[in-house]
Amino acid sequence: MSSITLLGAGNLATHLAISLHQAGHTITQVFSKTKKSAQLLSNRLNCPYTTDLKSILPSDIAIIAVNDDAIKEVEKHIFFPKIHTSGSTSIDCLNGKNTGVLYPIQSFSKNKTVDLSETPICIEANNDMFLQQIETLARSLSTYVLPLESQQRGHLHLSAVMACNFSTLMYVLAEEICSKHAIPFDLLHPLIEETAKKVVDMNPSTALTGPAKRGDDSVMKQHAHLLESDQEKKQIYQLLSRSIAKRNL
Amino acid sequence: MSSITLLGAGNLATHLAISLHQAGHTITQVFSKTKKSAQLLSNRLNCPYTTDLKSILPSDIAIIAVNDDAIKEVEKHIFFPKIHTSGSTSIDCLNGKNTGVLYPIQSFSKNKTVDLSETPICIEANNDMFLQQIETLARSLSTYVLPLESQQRGHLHLSAVMACNFSTLMYVLAEEICSKHAIPFDLLHPLIEETAKKVVDMNPSTALTGPAKRGDDSVMKQHAHLLESDQEKKQIYQLLSRSIAKRNL
Numbered sequence: 001m002s003s004i005t006l007l008g009a010g011n012l013a014t015h016l017a018i019s020l021h022q023a024g025h026t027i028t029q030v031f032s033k034t035k036k037s038a039q040l041l042s043n044r045l046n047c048p049y050t051t052d053l054k055s056i057l058p059s060d061i062a063i064i065a066v067n068d069d070a071i072k073e074v075e076k077h078i079f080f081p082k083i084h085t086s087g088s089t090s091i092d093c094l095n096g097k098n099t100g101v102l103y104p105i106q107s108f109s110k111n112k113t114v115d116l117s118e119t120p121i122c123i124e125a126n127n128d129m130f131l132q133q134i135e136t137l138a139r140s141l142s143t144y145v146l147p148l149e150s151q152q153r154g155h156l157h158l159s160a161v162m163a164c165n166f167s168t169l170m171y172v173l174a175e176e177i178c179s180k181h182a183i184p185f186d187l188l189h190p191l192i193e194e195t196a197k198k199v200v201d202m203n204p205s206t207a208l209t210g211p212a213k214r215g216d217d218s219v220m221k222q223h224a225h226l227l228e229s230d231q232e233k234k235q236i237y238q239l240l241s242r243s244i245a246k247r248n249l
Numbered sequence: 250m251s252s253i254t255l256l257g258a259g260n261l262a263t264h265l266a267i268s269l270h271q272a273g274h275t276i277t278q279v280f281s282k283t284k285k286s287a288q289l290l291s292n293r294l295n296c297p298y299t300t301d302l303k304s305i306l307p308s309d310i311a312i313i314a315v316n317d318d319a320i321k322e323v324e325k326h327i328f329f330p331k332i333h334t335s336g337s338t339s340i341d342c343l344n345g346k347n348t349g350v351l352y353p354i355q356s357f358s359k360n361k362t363v364d365l366s367e368t369p370i371c372i373e374a375n376n377d378m379f380l381q382q383i384e385t386l387a388r389s390l391s392t393y394v395l396p397l398e399s400q401q402r403g404h405l406h407l408s409a410v411m412a413c414n415f416s417t418l419m420y421v422l423a424e425e426i427c428s429k430h431a432i433p434f435d436l437l438h439p440l441i442e443e444t445a446k447k448v449v450d451m452n453p454s455t456a457l458t459g460p461a462k463r464g465d466d467s468v469m470k471q472h473a474h475l476l477e478s479d480q481e482k483k484q485i486y487q488l489l490s491r492s493i494a495k496r497n498l
Contacts, residue, residue, distance in 0.1 A: 168456050171412055171448045174408035191356060206358075219337045243485065
C-alpha cells in the first residue's frame with residue numbers, strides 16, 4: 001500500500017482519491033487552490049489539506065489530478081515521485097527522477113459514482129522500476145491496466161472526446177428537438193442505451209443503421225427540411241450524413 | 250388477441266413478428282418480395298408466406314413493416330385495417346377506412362435480440378376506435394405506449410437519427426483513430442457505456458464534459474493538429490466543438 005499526496009479536488013481527483021482510499025492506500029494530504037474543494041475532499045478522506053503549493057507534504061507518490069494547464073505550475077513544487085492523470089499531456093511535462101502517468105479512461109461527473117474497477121487505466125513512466133510501481137498502484141484500482149506511450153495516449157484521448165463528448169452532443173441536439181416539439185425525451189432512452197450496447201457488443205461500423213447508411217435520400221431531404229429554421233443543426237446533419245454515406249461505399 | 254398479416258421481413262419486421270407471436274397473436278401470413286426472407290421468417294413463425302402482393306390473406310390488421318419508399322406500393326393491395334411502422338412517414342400515406350401507425354423507437358439489427366417490452370411505441374390512427382385497437386396491440390408488446398401525431402413523429406424520428414446513428418458515427422470515428430494508432434478500441438467500452446448511462450440518468454446537457462465544454466483551447470488545438478492528415482475528421486471535430494462551446498455560454 002502507498003502513501004499518496006493528491007493534487008486536485010475536481011471530479012477525477014475525487015473519484016480517484018475515494019477509490020484509492022477504499023483500496024487501502026493512505027492519502028497523506030489533499031491540495032487544491034480552492035479552499036472549499038480541498039476541505040470537502042479532505043473531510044471525506046479524513047486527511048489534512050492545503051491550498052498552498054509550498055506546503056505540500058511528501059509521500060510515496062504525488063498524483064497530480066488538476067486541469068491540464070495547471071500541471072506545469074503544480075509539478076514544480078513536488079520533489080518526490082509524481083504522476084499526472086491527463087489524457088492529452090505528455091509525460092515530458094513532468095520533471096524529476098521518477099515521473100509517470102496514470103490515465104483512467106472514463107468521464108467523471110460530480111454526483112455520479114463510477115466503478116473504477118471496470119475503468120481501463122493507461123500508465124506510463126520514465127523508467128521501468130517506476131512503471132512497475134505505477135502498475136501496482138493502478139492494478140489496486142482496476143482490472144484493466146495497459147502501458148501506453150504519450151503519443152498513443154494523445155490519440156486515445158482524442159478518440160475518447162469523440163466517443164464521449166461528441167456523442168453526448170448528439171443527445172443534446174436530439175433533446176433540443178424533442179423539447180421544441182413537446183416530445184418526451186425519455187422516449188429515446190432505450191434507443192440510447194441499446195446503441196451503446198451494440199457498439200460494445202458488435203463493432204461500431206456494424207452497428208451503423210439509418211437513412212444515411214441506407215442511402216435513403218427522401219428521408220434525409222425531409223430531415224433537412226425539418227431543420228430549415230436551425231442552420232447549425234442542419235449543417236451538422238448534412239456533414240455527418242455525408243460521413244456515414246462515405247463509409248458505406 | 251389479433252390475427253395479423255405481416256408485410257416485410259427485415260430487421261424491424263422480424264423483431265416485431267416474433268414479439269407479436271410470443272404475446273399470443275396469430276401471424277396469418279408473411280409477405281416479402283424476397284423469397285428467402287419470407288421463407289425464413291414464416292418458418293420461425295410457423296405460418297404461410299407469399300412474395301405476391303395479389304395473394305395477401307386478410308386478417309384483423311395488416312402491419313406494413315417494409316422500407317419507407319415501398320409503403321405506398323404495398324398498401325394499395327391491402328383492403329382491411331392497416332398500419333405502418335415508419336418513423337418518418339405520415340399516416341396520410343395509407344388509404345382506407347382504418348389506418349394507423351405503430352412506431353417502435355429502437356434500432357434493430359439482424360443478430361441482436363431487442364426486448365420490445367422496454368421499447369417505447371408511438372401510435373396514431375385515423376379514428377378513435379382504431380386507435381384503441383392499435384393501443385391494445387401495442388400494449389401487448391410494450392409498457393410504454395404513447396399516441397403521437399405524424400408531424401411530431403417526424404421530429405422524433407429525426408431526434409432518433411441524431412441520438413442513434415450520429416452517436417454511432419462518433420464511435421466509428423473513434424474506432425478508426427484507435428485502429429490507425431494500434432490502440433485497443435475496447436479501452437473505450439466502459440466510457441461509451443457510462444456516457445449512455447449518464448445521458449439517461451441526468452439530462453444530456455448536464456452530462457457534457459471535455460475540452461470544448463471547458464473552453465480548453467490548447468487541447469482543442471492539439472487535437473486539430475493530430476487530425477491534420479484527416480480533413481474530414483478535423484472538420485467534424487471543429488464543427489462539433491464549436492457547437493458544444495456555443496451551448497456553454
